[in-house]
Amino acid sequence: MSRTHHIVVEKAQAGERLDVVVASAVEALSRSQAKRLIDDGFVLVDGAESKPAAKVRAGDEVEVTIPPPQAADLVPEPIPLDVLWEDEWLIAVNKPAGMVVHPAAGNWTGTLVNALLHHCRQLSSSDEIMRPGIVHRLDKDTSGVIVAAKDTEMHWRLAEQFAAREVEKEYRVLVGGVVRDDRLVVTANIERHPKERKRMRATEVGGREAETLLEVIERFDHATYLRALPKTGRTHQIRVHCAHARHPVLGDTVYGRGKVERRLGLDVPRQMLHAHRLAFTHPATRRRVELAPPLPPDFEAVLAALRG
Numbered sequence: 001m002s003r004t005h006h007i008v009v010e011k012a013q014a015g016e017r018l019d020v021v022v023a024s025a026v027e028a029l030s031r032s033q034a035k036r037l038i039d040d041g042f043v044l045v046d047g048a049e050s051k052p053a054a055k056v057r058a059g060d061e062v063e064v065t066i067p068p069p070q071a072a073d074l075v076p077e078p079i080p081l082d083v084l085w086e087d088e089w090l091i092a093v094n095k096p097a098g099m100v101v102h103p104a105a106g107n108w109t110g111t112l113v114n115a116l117l118h119h120c121r122q123l124s125s126s127d128e129i130m131r132p133g134i135v136h137r138l139d140k141d142t143s144g145v146i147v148a149a150k151d152t153e154m155h156w157r158l159a160e161q162f163a164a165r166e167v168e169k170e171y172r173v174l175v176g177g178v179v180r181d182d183r184l185v186v187t188a189n190i191e192r193h194p195k196e197r198k199r200m201r202a203t204e205v206g207g208r209e210a211e212t213l214l215e216v217i218e219r220f221d222h223a224t225y226l227r228a229l230p231k232t233g234r235t236h237q238i239r240v241h242c243a244h245a246r247h248p249v250l251g252d253t254v255y256g257r258g259k260v261e262r263r264l265g266l267d268v269p270r271q272m273l274h275a276h277r278l279a280f281t282h283p284a285t286r287r288r289v290e291l292a293p294p295l296p297p298d299f300e301a302v303l304a305a306l307r308g
Contacts, residue, residue: 007062012195018045019052022064025197029066042067074103074132079115084291089154089284090147091120091133094293097143097270102131116148123148124155135159136167139236141251143299144171144275145291157283162233168279171228171238172217172295174272174302175247176260179224184214186241190234199254200236202244210234212241220306222260223250227276238273249273250302266305269298 007025022034022043029037035052037043043050044063056062082094093112100107103114116123116133123133133148135158149155161167191207193199202210211231218225224247228238239255242248248256251268261268279290295303 003066005064005066007064009056009058009060009062010195011058013056014058015055017052018043018050018054018056018062021056022062024195025062026064026066037064037066074117075109075114076118076121077109077114078118079110081115081119082293083119084145084293085289089151090149090158090282091116092145092147092278092289092291095138095143095146095275097141097296097298100140101137101146102134112146112148120148120150122150124150124152136162136233138275139239139271139273141270142273142275143296145278145293146275147278147280147291151284154283158280161280161283165231166281168277168290169230169233169275170277171230172274172276172299173226173228173238173242174250174299174306175224175226175242176250176256177222177224177247178219179214179216179226179245179247182216184245186212186214186245188241188244190237190240192235200234200240202240208232208234210237210241212238214242214245218307222264223306225303225306228273239271264306266302268302272299272302274299 005026007021009021013021019031019034019038022038023029023031038050038052041049042065045060083091084094085092095112100111103111113132113134125132133150135147135149135155138144138146149158188202188210189207190200190210191203193201209232213229213231215227216224217227230237239249239252243255250261250272252271274295277292279288282289
């Protein structure tokens with residue numbers, strides 16, 4: 001089904017091009033894609049069609065309709081997968097950093113879904129046509145274990161475990177600064193940033209409840225190696241909570257400023273966040289499944305540099 005976004009132009013945006021405003025407001029939408037939507041009549045300003053270069057005014061009401069993708073757009077691709085575990089109902093893989101989980105605007109191919117469709121031939125269906133099999137997600141530049149479903153009934157049973165917080169999730173993360181407390185609980189609601197729509201932010205008022213337990217594994221000069229145990233599963237939760245605690249994830253160009261990396265002369269290729277362990281009750285067999293892929297080479301290299 002199509003999705004509709006409603007935008008009210010703020011004073012700070014007055015005078016900007018319509019395609020710029022639309023691209024900044026709708027997550028994962030590029031300016032060229034916004035221009036195409038406007039040209040095709042999927043964007044209305046105060047109820048009327050407009051032009052990509054039209055200048056918006058404060059208070060303008062912009063309605064953006066994202067048309068539904070077609071199932072034919074999902075192309076199986078022979079992309080190598082690091083399969084951790086598989087049976088007739090589920091599959092778990094060790095996702096590399098840099099791989100997008102499912103097709104979306106700007107990333108229609110090369111995703112985990114494209115790879116899974118080639119490997120499994122059949123994935124579960126879901127409410128969103130471009131996300132077959134996907135029960136939970138990892139950010140593009142987060143590595144680690146992710147499980148997908150081949151059977152629709154098993155998909156929803158496993159999704160219920162995630163919703164009920166019965167799935168155990170453990171991440172490994174390298175952050176800037178020395179975390180003094182051995183255990184640190186971060187409880188800050190998370191909401192989408194009102195102006196930078198591709199970012200999230202911590203807030204005391206509004207947003208959605210979020211909680212993350214951080215445990216120190218190892219301390220270095222100006223950096224700390226942590227175990228992160230998220231109680232909830234909000235978008236960018238660990239990254240936002242670490243930044244909120246004044247310990248941004250190393251290599252995070254969205255929520256960090258790179259000060260520690262520059263001070264230590266570190267080459268950090270991406271955000272140092274790895275989904276290290278996932279444990280759940282198999283929805284068909286009722287047996288406990290526990291998966292824990294090793295740290296990837298780029299994470300190990302930064303860890304070694306800190307130790308050195």
